[in-house]
Amino acid sequence: MAILVDSDTRLICQGITGSAGGFHCRQMIAYGTRLVGGVTPGKGGTQFDGTVPIFNTVTEAVAKTGANATVIFVPPAFAADAIMEAADAGIRLIVAITEGIPVRDMIPAWDLVQRRGSLLLGPNCPGVITPGQCKIGIMPGHIHRPGRIGILSRSGTLTYEAVHQLSVLGLGQSTAIGIGGDPIIGLRHKDVMRLFNEDPDTDAVIMIGEIGGSAEEEASAWVGAHMRKPVVGFIAGATAPPGRRMGHAGAIISGGKGTSEEKYKAMAAAGINIVRSPAEMGKKIAEILGHQIEHLGA
C-alpha cells in the first residue's frame, strides 16, 4: 500500500473555503483523492463546489464522513489551533501545508499531537503522494508515476526534481513525501525511513536533507542500524555560509553545527550512497538497482 496514504484514505480539508485550500482541493479531487469533507467554522451545512459537505468542526466531520486524514490550509495565525483540533478529533494523519506558523504556537501543538497519537506531516510542507492512488498536498500530480522508489525531502520543488529524475529514467515512486522546512515538524527523516523500510512496495529510497539541525544525522544512524533497503542521499546547502538562514526557517548553520559535511559524513558512515550533485539522485538509484537505462543523457 506504499506508506501513509493510499486509495482507501478518506481526506478532509481544514480551510477548504480559502483560495489556496479551494484551488488545491480541486486538484486533489481531479487526481482521484477521496476528499470526503471540508471544515470551516461557521460554514457548516454548506457544500464546496456543490459536492463536498462542509462542517463546523473536525469532530463533526469525522463522525459524519469517517475521515482518517486532514490537510490544513488555515492561515498561520490559526493553523496550530487547526492542528490541535484535528488531533483532538482523532484524525490519524494531519498534513499541515501552512507556512509561517510561529514556533511558540507549534511547541504546544506538537506536544498535543504526540499525546493524542496522531501523525503530523509538516507544517510548511508540500504534502504526500502515492502516485495513482492519493495526493494530499500541493505537488503537481502529473509528474509522478506509480512505482517502487520512496522519496523523502523537506521541500517541494527539490522533491519534484527527484521525482522527475526518476520518472525520466522510467522509475516510478511508491510514495513521495515532503516533511517541511520548519524548525518544528511532526514526522522527521527517521520516522519516514522507518515507514519505507517496513513497506513491501518500496525497494529503495532517495533521502534528501538540508543544512541545519540534526535530523539527517539521527536518520542516518537509524538507517545504519536498521535499514534493509538501498538509500541514496543528498544534502542541500553545501554552499550556505554559517549564520544565514537559507529560506527555510530551519536551514541555518549555527555554532558550527548542521553543516552539510557533518551530514554527509553521517550518511556515508551509515552506508548511504551519497551524491554531491543534485542532478545525480535518479541516476544513482538506477545504477544501484541495475536498471537498464536507455536514455541516460549528459
Add this chain to the structure above:
Amino acid sequence: MKIHEFQAKELLRKQGIATLKGGAAHTPEGAAHVAQFIEGQIWVVKAQVHAGGRGMGRFVGEVAPDVIAAASRGEGGLPGKGGVRICRSINEVREAAQAMLGATLVTKQTGPDGTRVNCVFVEEGTRIAREIYVAMTLDRAQSRVVVMASAEGGTEIEEVAAHSPEKILRCIVDPVVGLGSWQARDLAFGLGLSGPTVSAFVKMLQGFYQVYQINDCSMLEINPLIVTADGGVLPLDAKITFDENALFRHPDLEALRDLAEEDPSEIEAGKYNLSYVKLDGTIGCMVNGAGLAMATMDIIKFYGEEPANFLDVGGGADKEKVTAAFKIITRDPAVKAILVNIFGGIMKCDVIAEGVLAAVREVGLQVPLVVRLEGTNVEMGKKILAESGLSVIPADSMSDAASKVVAAVRG
C-alpha cells in the same frame, strides 16, 4: 529579527527585571547627558550594533589595517580600544561616544567589512563578583525551549560549547508547565551559586522565560549575567532575536527594527516576499523553493564556480516577483552570469517564461542568462523563450544548466 542591547534591556525592564541604569544616545553630547542623568563615577559606553564580540572589536581608522584584520578573526590582546569602553568622567564618556559614532566597528561577527555605529548605550558602571552565561532558544531535537547556563560567562560561549560542552548546563521546558522553579534551582546550584543569590537567580531566570514567551523570541542570551558584590544578579548584556513568523502579532516589536543594520538588497527582497541572501560568488541564481535554491547553489559549486546569492521566488512567482528578483540580482556588480532554475508545479512554465522575458525587457540583460524550466507546460515555456529573440541560453536539466552557466562566466 534582531534588536539592539538597549532595546532588549527595555523589554526586560517592562517585565519587572532589574537592570543597570542607562540610556541610548546618537550624539556625543547626548551620551554626556545620559551619563550626567544616571550619576555615579564610572560609566560604560557601548556601541549598539547587531553583532557580538564588541569589546574585542576594533574601529577602522583608529588602528592599523592588520589589527582590524586580526579583530575580524576574533583575536584578543590587540592594541587600541574596542566597542565597549569604561569611562571615569563625563568628558571620557563624550570622547568615547565621539570615537564610536559614525565609525565602523569590526568584530568576529561583523566580518572584515565591519558595521557602522549609529547609536551608543551609556550605562552605569558596577562591581562584578562573577560572570555567568544564560540563554534560551528552541531545542530542535526536542521541539521545546531549552535553557542553558554556564559558569564560564563573559567568554566566548562557542569556544566553551566546542571544547568543554559539559560546562554548559541545560534544562528543557515542558510547554504545559513552563520553566519550573526546581529547574532554575538545579541550574543555580549547578553553577555553584549559594545564599540569597540562588533565589535571585531563580526569579530572574523565570523573568527571562516570561520575556521569551510573551515576545515570541527565538533567542534570548544574557552574557554575562553578573553576580554583584551584594549577592544580587544583573544582566550586563542582552541579546534578543524574534521569530519573524510571529511579528504579525507584535507591531510594537516590529517598530524596533533597525533597517540600517540590514542588507538593502535583502530589505528590498522582503518587500516582494522573496527570500534573498547575498553571497560572494559570480553566478546570480533565481529558483523557486528553498530546497531547490540551495541545491542549485550546490551544483554551481560542484561545477567549479560560486553562487552570488540565494534567491527563492517562492511557489506563486508572478511577473512582478520575477522582475523584482531580476532587479535585485543584476544590482550586484559581482554577477557575471545568471541561472534561472524553475520547477513549475502548480505554477506553469509558460507563465514563468513570460515573466522572465518581461523582466529581461524591463531590466535589460548585460550578462549571459541560462534558463532551465521543468514541470507543468514545459514545452510551451521553452517555445516562448526560444521565439523571444532574446539571447537566452536554454538548458534541459540541472547539470546541463550548471555546466552552461559555468562555461558562460569563464567566457
